Amino acid sequence: MTWSEVFELLTPGVQETAWMVGIAALLTAVGGLLIGVLLVLTDRGGLLPAPPVNAVLGLIVNVGRSLPFIILLVAVIPFTRLVVGTTIGTDAAIVPLTIGAIPFFARIVESALREVPPDVVAAATAMGATRRQIVGKVLLREALPGLVAGLTITVIALVGYSAMAGVVGGGGLGDLAIRYGYQRFETEVMIATVVALVVFVQLVQMVGDLLVRRLSHR
Template identity: 60%
Template sequence: MTWSEMQPLLEQACWDTLYMVGWSTLIAVVGGLPLGILLVLTDRGGLLQNVLANKVIGQIVNVARSMPFIILMVALMSFTRWVTGTTIGREAAIVPLAIGAIPFFARLVETAVREVDGGLVEAVQSMGGNTWTVVRKVLVPESLPSVIASTTTTIVALIGYSAMAGTVGAGGLGDIAIRYGFQRFETELMWITVAILAVVISLIQSAGDYAARSLHRRGGQSGPAPKLRLLKASTATSKTV
């Protein structure tokens, strides 16, 4: 296969991969962020302590995380067909990708939120802040650098999952590597797709690391005292409103 034949295939495959990963990441963040925060809030000593709810949510997350992605795709075929009308193609692949990523991202968010300084939480509570204020003014902003790093990790994992989804005709670089590189013995094309995936992952990882470091430095430079003053002013404004 010549380069002129490979180029359109690779361009479409790259776009399909980015499309699948982009939408799956968005859904994973929207679903996993509140789920991860809820795991912290309902835990023992949490602001919404509910041991039973915490255990139920935790078990659901654990079961979903433990399921291999290829099995998850097969198990969700009926649901995927109900949502998208098909089980083949990039739109169909988004369903298992997103559902598989939500519990994965939720656990990463949980770890990030647990690292937040408890003194800031207590400070907001002493100023009369409710649970929503603590989440909005402390937990989310203070854990943001770690959440950005977790998002990067999730994107990298989803790229790997999307390549695996190519085995069932989901499209993307994985599909090209299987259909052309493996089944048609186009070894050169297969290695090109591997190289493209490596470059894309490296770029995403570098961008995510840079964003996380920038937010961490900005938060570290402000120090605890300015943060407390800002929280005090924000809490007073929220109570006034």
């Protein structure tokens, strides 16, 4: 196979990976942020202390984080079919990608929020701020650099997950590497997919680091 043919295969693979990772990252950011905030608020001493709710949320997050992605990928096949109507392709891969990444990001959100100095929260409370204002204007704002750094790590993890999704026909660079690089012994395709994934990860890390530096020096 010539390198021009390799690049023709690589282009849609990169586009599919970007689509999977982008949509899954967006859904993960929303879901993980919500769960992470709830873990902090419902903890003992939180703004909305509810130990039973906190215990249930913690259990769900821990179970989600403990499952290897390749097992989760197979386990949620019925749910994936229910949501998107198929278990093959990039749209189908977004479902397990999101389910696998939300617990991961939720713990990062929780850790970032707990690093906000209690004095800042106490000062906002003393000034009469509502719970919503404390969450939005104090906790999330103060933890923003850490949240962006955590989301960067999560997106990079999603890139790796998306490559594993190729095992079950999820599309993207992982599917390309398996079908051509592994099954057909096309070394050029395998090299090209590895390089593309490395470049993808480097770009994500660079953008994330840039945002964190700007947010940290506002």
